[in-house]
Amino acid sequence: NYFNNLDVQEEINNKLDQMVADGTLLQILNQYDYALNIKSFGCKDDGETDNTENLITAFNYCYTNKRTLYVPKGTFLFSTPISITNLPNIIMSGELKYNGNSNDYALILGDEQNEL
Numbered sequence: 001n002y003f004n005n006l007d008v009q010e011e012i013n014n015k016l017d018q019m020v021a022d023g024t025l026l027q028i029l030n031q032y033d034y035a036l037n038i039k040s041f042g043c044k045d046d047g048e049t050d051n052t053e054n055l056i057t058a059f060n061y062c063y064t065n066k067r068t069l070y071v072p073k074g075t076f077l078f079s080t081p082i083s084i085t086n087l088p089n090i091i092m093s094g095e096l097k098y099n100g101n102s103n104d105y106a107l108i109l110g111d112e113q114n115e116l
Contacts, residue, residue: 026040035070036068036070038055038071038072041055041057041061043058045072045074045094048077050077055096059082063087064086066088068089068091069090070093071093071094074094075094076096076097077097078099078100079100
């Protein structure tokens with residue numbers, strides 16, 4: 001009988017491990033969270049990773065889906081200026097740090113006439 005040899009807890013743990021590895025668990029949990037963590041989009045606060053593309057994805061996703069973006073404690077680097085015409089709500093506990101050319105604007109918010 002299949003059920004006599006089944007270790008239910010091990011099966012559950014294996015499935016959860018698989019869902020964590022492929023990102024499915026975060027997608028499911030994020031549907032019920034008030035704010036989406038930028039780490040859910042692959043951003044890392046290790047002080048070395050360039051998070052530019054992941055930040056753009058996070059900004060666009062949260063704006064389009066009317067979600068709040070959460071930046072947890074830590075320093076998240078980006079190296080290319082990011083132009084954001086549609087900014088989502090953002091909760092900042094950490095820091096978005098620009099490490100590109102110091103002559104560039106780091107974040108361009110709005111259109112060209114309304115840069116910050």
